[in-house]
Amino acid sequence: MSLVAIRVVAKNTYLEVIRDRVLYVLVMFAVVFLGLCFAIGQLSYDEIFRLSMSMGLAGIHICFIGLTIFLGSAFFYREIESKTIYTIVVRPISRSQYLLGKYLGLLAVLSVLLLGFILAFTLIQLLMGLPILATTYSSFLGVFLESALLLTVTFFFSSISKPFIAITTTVCFFLIGHWVSSLDALVAKSDSAVFYVAGNVIVRAFPQLEALNWRPFAIAKVHVGLEDLSFGIYLTLAWSLLFFILSVMIFRRKDLV
Amino acid sequence: MVLEVNNLNKNFRHPWNLQKIPVLKDVSFSVPEKSVVGFLGSNGAGKTTTIKCILGILHKTSGDIKILGKDHADISVRKHIGYLPERPYFYNYLTAHEFLKFYGQLSLGIDSKNLENKIDELLGLVGLTHAKNSMLKSFSKGMLQRIGIAQALIHNPKLLILDEPLSGLDPDGRSQMAAVINNARDQGATIFFSSHLLDDVDRLCKDLVVIKDGQVRFCGPKEKFVSRQGRTYQLFYSDQGKEIIESVESLELLQSKIDSLRKQNKLISRVETERISLEEAFRELNREVSL
Numbered sequence: 001m002s003l004v005a006i007r008v009v010a011k012n013t014y015l016e017v018i019r020d021r022v023l024y025v026l027v028m029f030a031v032v033f034l035g036l037c038f039a040i041g042q043l044s045y046d047e048i049f050r051l052s053m054s055m056g057l058a059g060i061h062i063c064f065i066g067l068t069i070f071l072g073s074a075f076f077y078r079e080i081e082s083k084t085i086y087t088i089v090v091r092p093i094s095r096s097q098y099l100l101g102k103y104l105g106l107l108a109v110l111s112v113l114l115l116g117f118i119l120a121f122t123l124i125q126l127l128m129g130l131p132i133l134a135t136t137y138s139s140f141l142g143v144f145l146e147s148a149l150l151l152t153v154t155f156f157f158s159s160i161s162k163p164f165i166a167i168t169t170t171v172c173f174f175l176i177g178h179w180v181s182s183l184d185a186l187v188a189k190s191d192s193a194v195f196y197v198a199g200n201v202i203v204r205a206f207p208q209l210e211a212l213n214w215r216p217f218a219i220a221k222v223h224v225g226l227e228d229l230s231f232g233i234y235l236t237l238a239w240s241l242l243f244f245i246l247s248v249m250i251f252r253r254k255d256l257v
Numbered sequence: 258m259v260l261e262v263n264n265l266n267k268n269f270r271h272p273w274n275l276q277k278i279p280v281l282k283d284v285s286f287s288v289p290e291k292s293v294v295g296f297l298g299s300n301g302a303g304k305t306t307t308i309k310c311i312l313g314i315l316h317k318t319s320g321d322i323k324i325l326g327k328d329h330a331d332i333s334v335r336k337h338i339g340y341l342p343e344r345p346y347f348y349n350y351l352t353a354h355e356f357l358k359f360y361g362q363l364s365l366g367i368d369s370k371n372l373e374n375k376i377d378e379l380l381g382l383v384g385l386t387h388a389k390n391s392m393l394k395s396f397s398k399g400m401l402q403r404i405g406i407a408q409a410l411i412h413n414p415k416l417l418i419l420d421e422p423l424s425g426l427d428p429d430g431r432s433q434m435a436a437v438i439n440n441a442r443d444q445g446a447t448i449f450f451s452s453h454l455l456d457d458v459d460r461l462c463k464d465l466v467v468i469k470d471g472q473v474r475f476c477g478p479k480e481k482f483v484s485r486q487g488r489t490y491q492l493f494y495s496d497q498g499k500e501i502i503e504s505v506e507s508l509e510l511l512q513s514k515i516d517s518l519r520k521q522n523k524l525i526s527r528v529e530t531e532r533i534s535l536e537e538a539f540r541e542l543n544r545e546v547s548l
């Protein structure tokens with residue numbers, strides 16, 4: 001019964017989001033942005049491959065994470081403000097199952113969107129006469145893992161605050177998450193004990209999102225190593241689980257007003 | 258008892274100074290099996306809050322709530338509850354059919370055999386057969402209310418909790434909704450519904466729970482509520498061949514009036530309780546408390 005309920009909620013979420021016109025407006029923006037990234041890559045004479053790849057992949061990364069954060073917080077906002085949630089939580093489904101169903105449904109939407117992005121990316125590459133390489137595509141897996149992780153972070157912040165604040169804090173979390181790797185390097189070189197301790201605390205408090213940045217591999221035309229791959233998956237699972245459990249704990253106690 | 262609420266308290270907290278705001282104060286009542294009970298109270302009395310606490314949408318501050326003999330937090334009990342929220346909003350981008358299927362599957366499981374038949378039957382019952390494949394975003398307020406009640410009935414619940422099922426509907430819609438409620442009762446469901454449309458309450462139910470400022474003021478048969486609040490008695494007696502009618506405000510006054518008339522050897526022909534309507538009884542109660 002419980003698995004069924006999760007599945008039903010996930011499917012329903014998927015349908016509801018995928019049919020929403022707002023989503024397509026966002027995707028349009030994303031595609032325009034993507035085109036712009038490639039266009040900038042085009043401007044320089046040499047190393048066209050290098051530049052358009054890095055710009056294009058970075059564009060996809062940013063767009064996709066933006067969509068993730070937007071969808072995650074919009075779900076909470078809509079579901080609670082519009083009271084549809086009332087008629088669902090009174091059914092034989094626990095709040096944690098409900099949240100899991102929502103998470104999986106949104107993840108399914110994101111997967112479809114990512115596939116769309118990959119398709120668009122490939123097309124643009126073909127149009128520009130760039131080689132299509134298998135090594136390029138592993139970087140998309142990194143983007144997907146990061147998105148799965150940040151979706152739970154959005155859930156967490158949305159369950160304790162209003163959507164605008166949730167979006168802002170998740171964006172900060174994302175930025176810090178990418179910055180901690182550089183901080184880690186700085187901390188390792190530092191002589192100051194205070195900086196060492198404080199720096200380490202910050203480094204440990206955030207996921208090292210740079211570990212999921214596999215774009216340099218794609219640009220260098222090499223495959224992501226097994227070690228990097230497994231660490232990335234481990235990082236995603238561990239942090240997602242943590243934030244998901246925190247969200248459930250808060251959501252369970254929440255008065256749905 | 259299908260529903261038992263004992264000493265339910267709910268405090269909200271002020272958003273800034275976090276001061277306690279008691280909204281429900283020791284609310285107790287019970288709903289017997291196969292009854293239709295109207296939950297009456299003016300705006301802000303605490304009807305919606307009570308219902309949300311019963312359903313676990315809000316967490317109660319204290320108290321004890323039992324549904325079908327089990328604690329209300331027990332998930333297994335929710336298979337038997339149908340709920341229509343006040344002013345329902347639903348998923349915009351689902352069709353009426355998908356919408357009912359979703360709730361049916363949530364409550365009954367994914368491969369419930371008769372779900373499709375049940376969906377068609379309910380759409381017919383609430384008069385939405387023509388809109389089976391339209392998306393809910395194109396629905397009017399009345400149509401949403403109808404699909405809402407269909408959603409609440411999809412799994413043949415034993416207890417139906419409806420928050421103002423009749424508001425926002427035109428007279429036709431109201432009598433249709435009343436027919437749907439009566440139909441559910443005939444099928445053996447127990448119905449607990451809030452309203453401030455007293456005519457409809459009068460039409461639909463025999464029992465009442467009346468709440469005022471977060472406290473239950475009355476719980477029992479409708480007649481008793483009306484007669485308790487109906488204070489006017491008319492005393493008919495003859496005085497030197499003329500029939501005189503006198504209105505008396507309370508039972509005690511009536512007794513002393515009768516005593517004095519008897520002492521004067523007046524012939525009392527009859528005493529009538531002036532039957533007041535539910536609406537008057539309800540207004541009377543509100544007046545009484547605010548004194």
Ligand SMILES: Nc1ncnc2c1ncn2[C@@H]1O[C@H](COP(=O)(O)OP(=O)(O)OP(=O)(O)O)[C@@H](O)[C@H]1O
Nearest residue numbers: 257269270280298299300301302303304305306307
């Ligand atoms: N989330 C909340 N925070 C603070 N106070 C609240 C909250 N929800 C409701 N209240 C207060 O609780 C009281 C009861 O509200 P409730 O919605 O239960 O009334 P009601 O009887 O359903 O009224 P209506 O007939 O207008 O629907 C009101 O005074 C309301 O202001």
Ligand SMILES: [Mg+2]
Nearest residue numbers: 304305306343
């Ligand atoms: Mg209400």
